[in-house]
Amino acid sequence: NQEKMVALYVLLFGQICVASCVLPIGSQPEQVHLSYPGVKGSMVITWTTLNATESIVEYGLWGGKLFTQSARGNCTTFVDGGSEKRKIYIHRVTLSELIPGFTYVYHCGSEAGWSDVLYFTALIESTSFSPKFALFGDMGNENPQSLARLQKETQVGMYDVILHIGDFAYDMHEDEGRIGDEFMKQIESIAAYVPYMTCPGNHEWAYNFSHYRSRFNMPGQTEGLWYSWNIGSAHIISFSTEVYFYLEYGLDLLFRQYEWLKGDLEEANKPENRAARPWIITMAHRPMYCSNNDHDDCTKFESYVRLGRNDTDPPAPGLEDLFYRQGVDLEFWAHEHTYERLWPVYNYKVFNGSTEEPYMNPRAPVHIITGSAGCREKHDGFIPKPREWSAFRSTDYGYTRMHLINSTHIYLEQVSDDQSGKVIDSLLLIKDVHGPEAWL
Template identity: 30%
Template structure:
């Protein structure tokens, strides 16, 4: 029977299930992939009650924003990407859901059932942050799978370079990674941002596979830029790749990014602003190209190739300082590094109370095929670098009206959480 099921349904089985938040965690949007075209996609969800499940609370959403997506590789592989939005959800509730493919008119093939929870009525919450993973040597993935089941964290930010690469091997590497990560991504709403390893075919894999991100709700032109309000946090996702090698369109792309970012940061009402992006504005060692001219380009803008001096675009640092963002969270460098509150290449404060500028955390050490970047933790570093850790790990952030508290945890090769590497508590007067 199993053989028959596989032959009949493998091409319509929901795969690569992942969800994202819409504003304030008021609703989810779920995405999944089928190899073949289906008649209709369905999302079915219900609140979990401790004692009884009341059938009247089972909600079915049908209809589908289905996008046929053709990979840019030689095989021109076709996949069907389905996106479904829930109705408004109740606060402080654990929900179960599944997605289904209706095939041949009446047959529905279902995904496994997954749980997620909506924001509760307290002002506090926690989220998880990681970057630079892939399928091979994904050291933090077992820990994230455990965390995703615990309902302690409200979402996950993933700061780029997910699959090494989504588009590789005619896009099958992306499928492999998204199925590998499904136990996390189907439970923890994913707020991600594009890395350099998502850039193939003009970011087409990222744009299609994550088209459920709340960019339309953010008045943004694409999933490369979006924001989310969540309790006292305003979370903003930007594409740092806009500054690099975009077939001559990078100047226009950076202007689009900065214009949107300024408008977005002008109108939010939240106490805390965290920006996520892939590449760092600062990093160690001081002589690496990521930390010299590339970081300078991000901070201060694209430089003219004619005179190697004239800035053709604004940079991110002046926007971050002007709009008083609190934390820039990124990856790309495969280690952990925390800065002091800083600007213009120097620390402006060694304390995190009412800091005069933002601070940056690189959390690009989730685990990847290449291992940690070769940096010497004991070598002298710039005055802005508070902590540098060369090892695997992931970050958690607790957001409360009084403080933004960030912790970096060691990920051990046996799939368990190791020691606490770093902890910093940011506070500011109203």
């Protein structure tokens, strides 16, 4: 009898476990995020499922009847490069003919499973639009200290766009790509509400940057490695500094990107284009300058990003001269787990507008390094004495805000998460003249 009782318990426990240990439904959408494709009145919605399903977004104007419109897209299979060759399914749907400035409610998925109900505001296309941004780099899914503050601020409508300047998750390929999944779930509470615009960093290197190229959907045809787009009075250029460091993935990428940058800047500098979008802003991961003490590329006068590489055949051109000649106004970087604001600088020399107003009509580009959002590698340190071009620096965790006020004024401030959201640095960049002639 005792043996029968034990067998019955085992049978019952097994049935309970089967009922309560059901695996998550593989058709359920997760990792929802938005991006702006650079096409007027459009927004791209990207998400992931663990099984192949249809790719549908149902949406409608805020305040109206839910889901009166629908759009279909495509699903691609992504295979992680690890030993499991683990598969996920990435869905992309482009919504078009959106009314600029209007808020839309949406969900995504298929009849096999839907996401939560989410919302976004279609970007205003006018050159007089005055957008607000949060920007940062180097945010992991372990110790993402700035994330909670960014989640709340995004959901209450403080930002129109997020710029993530390289280094995601630490690292997306780890645990057969599951760390990438976890990170994308974490940022859904930001990225499902405003366009989440990206560039690659060194932590995306694995399997030739395949996780970055597949998970994010940026403008252009280069899988997000380099692209540009317009918003308000700005032309924003995103590119990869990693082409200077991962030559095993092809030296041709370095030269292709340089030629693209040159062509894109020349187009942006055509008189009619520069008049409409006078600000040219760049974002990329590894800085040209920094006063950190970690021997990174930016600590060296002979920086690859700044001056190029002479050990390649042919020698690879750097970017400082190109950006200076084309009148780039503002350059955002990350990689260093710190915040550093530079005086207007070119070729290691300071070119302030004046002693009293250094950022009023400066005579060189302004650099901001903002890589302190929070990750498992903690903070980086600084050399004890700042360089002459270093205006302000902080090791606090935090992120940067930018308000593109109009064609002559940009306001920037640095938020310290260590100090409960205190603004620890700010600057007002004023330019009456844009383009190479601004340096004269």
